[in-house]
Amino acid sequence: MADARARLDRLWSRGTAFLGTQYAIMGGAMSWVSEMHLVSAISNAGGFGVIACGAMSPDQLAAQIAGTQRLTDKPFGVNLITMHPDLLDLVRVCLEAKVGHIVLAGGIPPGPAVRAVKDGGAKLITFTPSLALGKRMVRSGADAIVIEGSEAGGHIGPVSLTVLAQEILPHLRDVPVFVAGGLGRGEAILAYLEMGASGAQLGTRFAASSESIAHEKFKKFFIQASARDALPSVELDARFPVIPVRGLVNEGTRKFLEHQAETRDKFLAGDVTKEEAQLLIERFWAGALRRAVIDGDVETGSVMAGQSVGMVTKVQPVAEIIEELIAQAVAALEDRAAP
Structure with missing residues (x-):
């Protein structure tokens, strides 16, 4: 040794x-x-x-x-x-x-x-x-x-x-x-x-x-997760770029896709400008990491994690x-x- x-x-x-x-x-x-x-x-x-x-x-x-x-x-x-x-x-x-x-x-x-x-x-x-x-x-x-x-x-x-x-x-x-x-x-x-x-x-x-x-809920989410649960954020429309962020899939992930779709539709309908639509998409996750880490909101917060999360037991x-x-x-x- x-x-x-x-x-x-x-x-x-x-x-x-x-x-x-x-x-x-x-x-x-x-x-x-x-x-x-x-x-x-x-x-x-x-x-x-x-x-x-x-x-x-x-x-x-x-x-x-x-x-x-x-x-x-x-x-x-x-x-x-x-x-x-x-x-x-x-x-x-x-x-x-x-x-x-x-x-x-x-x-x-x-x-x-x-x-x-x-x-x-x-x-x-x-x-x-x-x-x-x-x-x-x-x-x-x-x-x-x-x-x-x-x-x-x-x-x-x-x-x-x-x-x-x-x-x-x-x-x-x-x-x-x-x-x-x-x-x-x-x-x-x-x-x-x-x-x-x-x-x-x-x-x-x-x-x-x-x-x-x-938060203990944050740590527990890690322990329950597998590598396949840690996925990058999805960009719905190339006209509105999304910076890829890897985290655990949750309700917030699904709502982000819905938010992108709704924002794109508002842009196509002329309700918002392209710049306003981009800001709406970027602001979706504002404060979401803190909500997950500090408040334990692992449902709608941003639970950032690498694929090694499957090795957290x-x-x-x-x-x-x-x-x-x-x-x-x-x-x-x-x-x-x-x-």
């Missing part, structure tokens, strides 16, 4: 050195879920927690960072959405609080934000959906890259992690690359490490952990989840070494 554990440590040594952690396991940034309690729990268990800033104001983010620092003395990061109107102020808040790693997500990071992160001495982590953009991110200053497959929960791209890993891992060696999307077991993490990944990012399994502030402490992942990876290595 010692040899297998040492082998695992070597495989993700680049990731652990970059993050400053015992294990190269990052927590996915999930709005309303990835707050101080879950983030500190992941970091205290040897992983790397990441605060999901989402739509927070600078003051709200400062409070979350301070709260996390009270709960852990281990490294953690902050995920900022590039489209946030106060992005530069949010970067400033992170730097003033001595946050060592800043993740810029949700689009190509603007130059001023990248420069602010780099000039402030923090390490910059970005996402890429392709090899070409990943190389461009590195040239622009990214210190590490996350490649997230369509198996992930929440906002997703069109390509699976299996394909992204084959496209990117053999060719992007300048910085550590972390894999994400659909990961629920240690053997899978090990496979990507052996392909060249430096670590992994998981969200769905941590969302249903004991330390997650998500019970509510577990974060430390137990991480220990389980490590044990699975080590056991796989031991099996390969057996005569």
